[in-house]
Amino acid sequence: MKSMNIMVVGVGGQGTLLTSRIIGKTALNNGYDVKLSEVHGMAQRGGSVVTFVRFGDKVSEPVVEEGSADILISFERLEALRYAHYLKKDGVIVVNDCRIDPMTVVIGVAEYPENVIETLQKEHKVYTIDGIGIAKELGNSKVLNSVVLGLGAKIIGFDKKDWLQVIEKTVPQKTVEINEKAFLKGYGE
Numbered sequence: 001m002k003s004m005n006i007m008v009v010g011v012g013g014q015g016t017l018l019t020s021r022i023i024g025k026t027a028l029n030n031g032y033d034v035k036l037s038e039v040h041g042m043a044q045r046g047g048s049v050v051t052f053v054r055f056g057d058k059v060s061e062p063v064v065e066e067g068s069a070d071i072l073i074s075f076e077r078l079e080a081l082r083y084a085h086y087l088k089k090d091g092v093i094v095v096n097d098c099r100i101d102p103m104t105v106v107i108g109v110a111e112y113p114e115n116v117i118e119t120l121q122k123e124h125k126v127y128t129i130d131g132i133g134i135a136k137e138l139g140n141s142k143v144l145n146s147v148v149l150g151l152g153a154k155i156i157g158f159d160k161k162d163w164l165q166v167i168e169k170t171v172p173q174k175t176v177e178i179n180e181k182a183f184l185k186g187y188g189e
Helices: 016-029 077-086 116-121 131-138 141-156 160-170 173-187
Strands: 004-011 033-039 048-056 069-074 087-096 125-129
Touching: 004 016, 004 077, 004 141, 016 033, 016 048, 016 141, 016 160, 048 077, 069 077, 069 141, 077 087, 077 116, 087 116, 087 141, 116 125, 125 141, 131 141, 131 173, 141 160, 141 173, 160 173
Parallel strands: 004 069, 069 087, 087 125
Antiparallel strands: 004 048, 033 048
């Protein structure tokens, strides 16, 4: 049986916690022991949000150690760069190719780094997606997490229908249809 260490990172309000719960429930429904851990930071003010999802035959602790993540799912490119050191050597990054300036950049204390994706690609296998663009095409920018999750789900594995069943039971009822469409777009359909 496979085991996997996944980090989901983003900025407050992007759906990081919901995405982690969907990953965890999908793994649980497939018979794995699952552990989740959430670090909220200053989520309410646009700060980093980091979650860990670990699953396998037996998982003893929820935290993914540096250098041991199989997959890093990021809803913003700087967040991917910030947490890339958690990946193992053959780890994969799934990143929403968008820029959200942190407060230090907004107030002029720091500069947003140039060529973030290219920098990440020097050491890691990186899959990018325009999650916000796709979500806006669907008519709801708030489903960008489901778009990005769709791409991540192809790498994580499990049957597509398993993912869709968990989405249906996890997202707010009035948003099921749009979240399923967003997931399928990210999945490549």
